[in-house]
Amino acid sequence: MTEELHEIRLHVNGTSYALTVPGRRLLSDALRHDLGLTGTHVGCEHGVCGACTILVDGAPMRSCLMFAVSAVDAELTTVEGLADADGSLGPVQQAFLECHGLQCGFCTPGFLTTITAGLRDNPRPTHAEAREMVAGNLCRCTGYQNIVKAVERAAELGAGR
Amino acid sequence: MKPAPFAYLRPRTLEEALEALAANEGAKVLAGGQSLVPLLSMRLAAPGMLVDINALPDLGAITVADDGVRVGALARHAAVLADEGARRVQPLLGKALRHVAHPTIRNRGTTVGSIVHADGAAELPAVLRLLDGWVEVASVAGRRTIPAAELFVGPLESSLRHDEIAVSATFPGLRAAEGVAFDEVARRHGDYAMCGVAALVRTEGKQVVAARAAYLSVEDVPTVVDLTAALADGVDTASLAAAGELALAHLEPVADLHASAAYRAQLVRVLTRRVVEAAHADALTRQGVAA
Ligand SMILES: Cc1cc2nc3c(=O)[nH]c(=O)nc-3n(C[C@H](O)[C@H](O)[C@H](O)COP(=O)(O)OP(=O)(O)OC[C@H]3O[C@@H](n4cnc5c(N)ncnc54)[C@H](O)[C@@H]3O)c2cc1C
Ligand code: FES
Ligand code: FES
Numbered sequence: 001m002t003e004e005l006h007e008i009r010l011h012v013n014g015t016s017y018a019l020t021v022p023g024r025r026l027l028s029d030a031l032r033h034d035l036g037l038t039g040t041h042v043g044c045e046h047g048v049c050g051a052c053t054i055l056v057d058g059a060p061m062r063s064c065l066m067f068a069v070s071a072v073d074a075e076l077t078t079v080e081g082l083a084d085a086d087g088s089l090g091p092v093q094q095a096f097l098e099c100h101g102l103q104c105g106f107c108t109p110g111f112l113t114t115i116t117a118g119l120r121d122n123p124r125p126t127h128a129e130a131r132e133m134v135a136g137n138l139c140r141c142t143g144y145q146n147i148v149k150a151v152e153r154a155a156e157l158g159a160g161r
Numbered sequence: 162m163k164p165a166p167f168a169y170l171r172p173r174t175l176e177e178a179l180e181a182l183a184a185n186e187g188a189k190v191l192a193g194g195q196s197l198v199p200l201l202s203m204r205l206a207a208p209g210m211l212v213d214i215n216a217l218p219d220l221g222a223i224t225v226a227d228d229g230v231r232v233g234a235l236a237r238h239a240a241v242l243a244d245e246g247a248r249r250v251q252p253l254l255g256k257a258l259r260h261v262a263h264p265t266i267r268n269r270g271t272t273v274g275s276i277v278h279a280d281g282a283a284e285l286p287a288v289l290r291l292l293d294g295w296v297e298v299a300s301v302a303g304r305r306t307i308p309a310a311e312l313f314v315g316p317l318e319s320s321l322r323h324d325e326i327a328v329s330a331t332f333p334g335l336r337a338a339e340g341v342a343f344d345e346v347a348r349r350h351g352d353y354a355m356c357g358v359a360a361l362v363r364t365e366g367k368q369v370v371a372a373r374a375a376y377l378s379v380e381d382v383p384t385v386v387d388l389t390a391a392l393a394d395g396v397d398t399a400s401l402a403a404a405g406e407l408a409l410a411h412l413e414p415v416a417d418l419h420a421s422a423a424y425r426a427q428l429v430r431v432l433t434r435r436v437v438e439a440a441h442a443d444a445l446t447r448q449g450v451a452a
Contacts, residue, residue, distance in 0.1 A: 004168060022166060023167055023211065024166055024169075024201070026164075026202070029163075046162070046198075046199040047266060056268075056269075059268040060265045060268060062269070064198075064202075065194050065195055066194060066198070067191075067211075069169050070171070070191065070215055073216065136262075136263025136266070
């Protein structure tokens with residue numbers, strides 16, 4: 001039996017892409033393998049680690065817990081969409097660079113998308129709120145101290161404005 | 162870790178969705194996918210068809226009336242948590258939803274989906290059960306209402322038939338002289354709890370006239386225990402401890418990877434004391450009575 005395929009369009013970082021996928025294609029895999037947007041990382045593939053977090057109509061969601069066919073009506077933003085138009089780093093990225101908020105970088109795309117949305121909703125987080133903002137993402141090597149510092153630095157850089 | 166193949170349908174009307182479910186024995190509803198997709202990816206489930214309800218109209222509403230909060234099937238946990246009217250009419254909703262996973266999961270997962278998923282470790286099934294709420298379900302045969310007391314029949318098993326879609330869940334509102342509280346203990350922030358307790362206390366003056374608590378993650382299904390008898394003579398250290406023992410007399414804590422039965426029993430004691438005391442204080446505060 002050949003598997004049924006669906007012709008769909010995904011709207012990612014302002015570009016509309018046509019792709020043909022089976023119903024079971026995870027959104028994370030569609031981004032990485034079908035569209036070549038490998039900035040979105042895949043760690044646990046069951047919603048726990050946060051590496052695959054992207055923005056769906058502006059809200060952070062786990063792309064490993066969505067099917068590509070279910071994302072057709074949404075505007076998607078991946079880490080590739082966070083840099084400024086001229087290719088220079090966006091404020092959250094800049095803050096990670098300044099604060100040494102990444103080491104291997106595996107978890108980083110998920111943190112960047114999550115914090116981008118978090119600071120949009122709360123541009124001046126307290127220290128506790130900055131910690132809470134990243135509580136749903138796992139980092140196995142940098143440690144969270146510098147990541148929390150990066151949240152606060154990104155707020156200073158005006159990421160939420 | 163990839164799901165097995167399935168046929169995928171994205172209906173635009175409820176009728177179309179219900180007909181697809183009726184015609185395909187092996188079909189499953191896809192809502193937020195925050196429980197279903199991991200099960201598919203780990204191949205713990207392999208339905209022949211998914212009926213995606215995310216494109217159905219009108220299911221996202223959160224309707225607030227004085228007697229309760231009706232949450233539509235596509236209302237995400239985050240939307241319910243952010244709804245001021247819902248939090249006002251039934252404050253227990255906000256108190257419990259804060260403990261459901263992380264904000265990112267709440268952005269996609271639905272409150273109704275979490276209820277019909279019927280996980281004994283989930284917060285919202287216990288809340289619906291405590292408040293004696295209900296779900297409204299639809300099928301090609303028509304609509305029916307299932308009271309919470311008849312909804313949770315076993316581990317991850319609700320009394321919905323396979324061809325039914327839950328269109329809404331209704332949480333009765335807080336009434337005069339009532340107070341509510343919620344707390345849980347989890348290994349890590351955002352994890353499923355090892356034990357959680359929701360309590361509803363009704364008072365006359367400072368006197369407790371009714372006290373019930375719902376327990377999650379203690380048994381395979383959410384369990385409600387009436388604690389009024391332990392608290393009828395006042396709320397103090399001794400009567401709160403007695404309430405914990407009364408709860409344990411009605412519960413059989415399970416043992417699993419995360420906690421032994423004895424540890425869960427201890428959490429029942431500690432959380433019963435803490436949560437019932439807080440619900441009592443909440444009832445008094447709302448009436449302007451000093452505790
Ligand atoms: C990392 C992580 C942590 C989590 N932590 C918690 C937690 O602490 N507490 C908690 O309560 N939950 C937790 N969850 C689960 C989350 O709350 C889910 O959103 C919820 O359990 C299911 O809702 P859903 O909309 O995602 O349903 P889905 O995953 O789409 O569906 C779940 C099941 O319900 C059925 N279903 C869903 N909606 C309907 C409907 N309207 N009619 C008929 N059938 C339906 C589906 O067929 C499926 O069998 C967690 C999830 C993840 C990934
Ligand atoms: S890969 Fe999606 S949360 Fe880990
Ligand atoms: S930077 Fe290596 S896991 Fe976070």
